[in-house]
Amino acid sequence: MNGIITKNPSGKSKILIRVSIVLTSLVLLLTLVGPSIVLAIAKQPTPVSHTYSESFYTTYEDVRENLSRRVSSLRQSGVEVVVSEYAVNAEENLYIDNIYLPSKGEKTNLIIITTGVHGIEGYIGSVMLDVFFEEIYPELNTANTGILIVANINPYGMKNYRRYNENNVDLNRNFIEDWDSFDRSSNKEYPKVESFLQPEGKMGNAFWHEVGFYMSLAKEAVFTGADTISDALLTGQYEYPTGVYYGGNGDEISTAYLKGVFADCLDGEYENIVHIDIHSGYGPRYNMVIFNSVQDMTTEAEAVKMFGYDYVIAQDSEEFYVTYGDTTDYFYRLARSKESDKELYSTCFEFGTIGDSFFDSILSLKYTVDENRQHWYPTTNKITKEVVRQNYFELFYPTEMEWRMKAINDFRDATFGVLGAKLK
Numbered sequence: 322m323n324g325i326i327t328k329n330p331s332g333k334s335k336i337l338i339r340v341s342i343v344l345t346s347l348v349l350l351l352t353l354v355g356p357s358i359v360l361a362i363a364k365q366p367t368p369v370s371h372t373y374s375e376s377f378y379t380t381y382e383d384v385r386e387n388l389s390r391r392v393s394s395l396r397q398s399g400v401e402v403v404v405s406e407y408a409v410n411a412e413e414n415l416y417i418d419n420i421y422l423p424s425k426g427e428k429t430n431l432i433i434i435t436t437g438v439h440g441i442e443g444y445i446g447s448v449m450l451d452v453f454f455e456e457i458y459p460e461l462n463t464a465n466t467g468i469l470i471v472a473n474i475n476p477y478g479m480k481n482y483r484r485y486n487e488n489n490v491d492l493n494r495n496f497i498e499d500w501d502s503f504d505r506s507s508n509k510e511y512p513k514v515e516s517f518l519q520p521e522g523k524m525g526n527a528f529w530h531e532v533g534f535y536m537s538l539a540k541e542a543v544f545t546g547a548d549t550i551s552d553a554l555l556t557g558q559y560e561y562p563t564g565v566y567y568g569g570n571g572d573e574i575s576t577a578y579l580k581g582v583f584a585d586c587l588d589g590e591y592e593n594i595v596h597i598d599i600h601s602g603y604g605p606r607y608n609m610v611i612f613n614s615v616q617d618m619t620t621e622a623e624a625v626k627m628f629g630y631d632y633v634i635a636q637d638s639e640e641f642y643v644t645y646g647d648t649t650d651y652f653y654r655l656a657r658s659k660e661s662d663k664e665l666y667s668t669c670f671e672f673g674t675i676g677d678s679f680f681d682s683i684l685s686l687k688y689t690v691d692e693n694r695q696h697w698y699p700t701t702n703k704i705t706k707e708v709v710r711q712n713y714f715e716l717f718y719p720t721e722m723e724w725r726m727k728a729i730n731d732f733r734d735a736t737f738g739v740l741g742a743k744l745k
Contacts, residue, residue: 373729376451381473381480384447388418388472391454395422409574410487415476417578422468429465430744431591435579435598438492438648440478440485441717445672446599447472449732457736466744467591471582474575482714483696486573494557494568494644495576496651498658505559505570507645510552517541518553518690519564523698527705534687550686555642565693568646583652587661595743596667597736598648601717602685604673607724608632609731611739612669615643616653628738666743670735672728674719688712
């Protein structure tokens with residue numbers, strides 16, 4: 322007989338064919354629908370109105386305009402205000418803003434508040450400046466206390482919603498006392514996980530990117546160790562300019578400027594300096610933590626009692642970790658090198674956002690890696706781009722009303738506690 326002889330597939334072959342069809346259909350479904358599910362999870366609720374609703378700005382320009390209105394309001398009430406700005410990039414209209422309210426009499430106390438060292442974190446810093454001037458400043462003894470606000474220290478990061486500056490430098494790892502003697506290879510763990518923390522190439526489908534990340538994380542955890550990943554991130558690194566937490570190779574423009582401000586304050590008239598540097602991203606979601614410098618020898622128990630505030634991380638705390646090149650540590654080192662006779666307390670107010678559980682740490686890691694990858698290899702996938710944007714914004718500036726109100730209350734309580742203990 323001419324023609325092709327065919328055989329009916331066996332029962333086993335039929336099952337394999339059906340399984341293949343089901344799996345193929347599932348893959349196609351996840352490829353098409355999965356990204357929308359990921360975006361829905363990332364999407365944050367619209368903020369609900371509350372007392373400081375109008376203070377939660379989302380553009381660098383609005384933050385600067387708000388500062389200008391604050392200065393006008395203070396002056397109208399008869400307060401002496403000295404305003405200046407420092408150009409980080411005048412062509413791009415990127416400025417650090419300074420507001421100085423001199424004491425009306427004796428130069429005893431100087432309160433310094435810095436915001437936006439990590440650019441995107443300047444938004445929560447802007448909110449807290451409103452809280453400070455509305456609720457805390459009126460209670461101060463301005464006869465012997467001056468105020469210095471140095472805001473938007475990393476204007477590029479604020480404008481572009483990045484932690485890092487125009488050179489991809491993490492400014493809170495850039496305050497190195499002496500670059501000539503500094504060991505740039507001090508982070509021994511980062512090279513071990515560099516390929517995981519700095520993946521190359523554009524991100525594609527949002528769903529499959531999620532799957533790929535967690536598979537890569539599992540591989541690194543097994544073969545390199547979860548502790549290695551954690552240790553690689555916290556201290557900062559100085560060898561990979563396109564990597565995360567890159568501390569730079571010398572003073573950045575903003576760093577050099579703020580170093581000069583610190584030096585001027587130590588050389589100035591005020592005898593007692595209290596410095597608060599505002600940050601967000603680390604710690605329990607609904608708690609602001611007073612994170613003391615390693616240079617401050619106060620214990621956690623002593624600080625909690627002194628400030629009347631329960632959430633303090635001190636040099637003896639289990640959660641404490643040392644970083645290279647942060648502002649508060651530098652301020653203390655500078656005072657020591659100048660043999661200053663000033664009394665100095667320099668600390669960080671850190672607003673927890675995602676949380677501090679193991680899974681929360683993974684999310685924080687993922688959002689950090691994804692944002693950096695998106696910066697260097699911009700994706701053309703609109704959904705993936707939006708997922709990365711929303712996740713990163715939430716990492717530093719949550720929209721949830723409960724979080725925002727708790728952040729305001731914590732800032733108020735901690736600031737009153739610190740100033741009550743440290744001012745003369």
